[in-house]
């Protein structure tokens with residue numbers, strides 16, 4: 001069996017490439033070689049690759065910039081996803097697409113189920129929701145996996161930003177009133193492969209287990225980064241309110257995702273976010 005992975009070079013694609021299941025070969029294609037916004041280019045690339053499965057890890061992920069670059073966000077996250085789904089259907093391949101907790105508005109206090117009504121607060125979430133709808137329309141058997149707060153040793157993410165700021169300043173203020181779940185790109189890749197190989201379709205959720213605020217996440221990064229030798233000294237992390245750190249895009253105050261359907265298909269729960277984070281930190285070079 002063969003999988004074609006888009007968005008090569010991104011956090012998720014890198015981990016997907018590193019962990020193909022037994023019996024699968026993978027081809028990864030980066031934005032330079034395939035801009036998913038170009039339907040004809042997508043058709044040619046998909047027909048040439050002839051995969052059994054497309055794993056779409058390509059996305060416009062700049063949540064704040066999306067507010068002013070909305071055309072790019074919509075064209076990548078909605079139209080690009082739709083192009084891949086259409087090309088998959090045309091050659092009889094399946095497609096697994098990745099979406100986000102930011103399709104929800106956070107106005108709840110229980111974990112979001114896959115069937116809960118979405119209500120995105122910003123352009124990024126709206127464009128990702130439109131991508132979900134477009135993919136399902138073009139490829140009715142598609143797998144759509146929502147995730148959240150993704151980090152890895154590569155690419156730009158909160159974990160690496162915190163380590164950089166903590167190393168430079170020794171102190172950082174982080175919002176404590178937005179609640180979600182940090183998620184290792186490694187466990188996300190494992191879940192996506194597992195669901196895809198199991199033939200899952202429809203909308204499912206994957207994050208690591210547990211809940212945290214961005215402040216909790218930062219505090220843990222400081223403690224575990226120091227313990228692992230990535231930080232010379234333990235940083236001081238100060239909790240602040242969202243109002244004290246205004247951003248162009250509004251974010252949900254609570255975006256914990258219910259993972260029951262994913263855990264039932266995979267036959268196991270996700271690891272707790274703190275142990276998944278320690279595993280990622282253990283792979284990071286001490287000099288970074």
Ligand SMILES: NC(=O)c1ccc[n+]([C@@H]2O[C@H](COP(=O)([O-])OP(=O)(O)OC[C@H]3O[C@@H](n4cnc5c(N)ncnc54)[C@H](OP(=O)(O)O)[C@@H]3O)[C@@H](O)[C@H]2O)c1
Nearest residue numbers: 007010011012031035036058059061098100147148149150
């Ligand atoms: N990161 C998070 O916290 C988070 C949270 C929830 C959901 N997700 C979702 O999880 C998935 C994977 O995210 P990630 O963190 O791995 O993202 P990422 O590291 O930003 O990688 C996205 C990749 O997509 C590529 N790309 C962008 N525009 C493209 C285009 N027009 N054609 C082809 N490739 C294009 C990017 O290439 P360039 O770098 O060259 O532009 C990059 O390699 C995405 O669907 C994202 O929406 C992420």
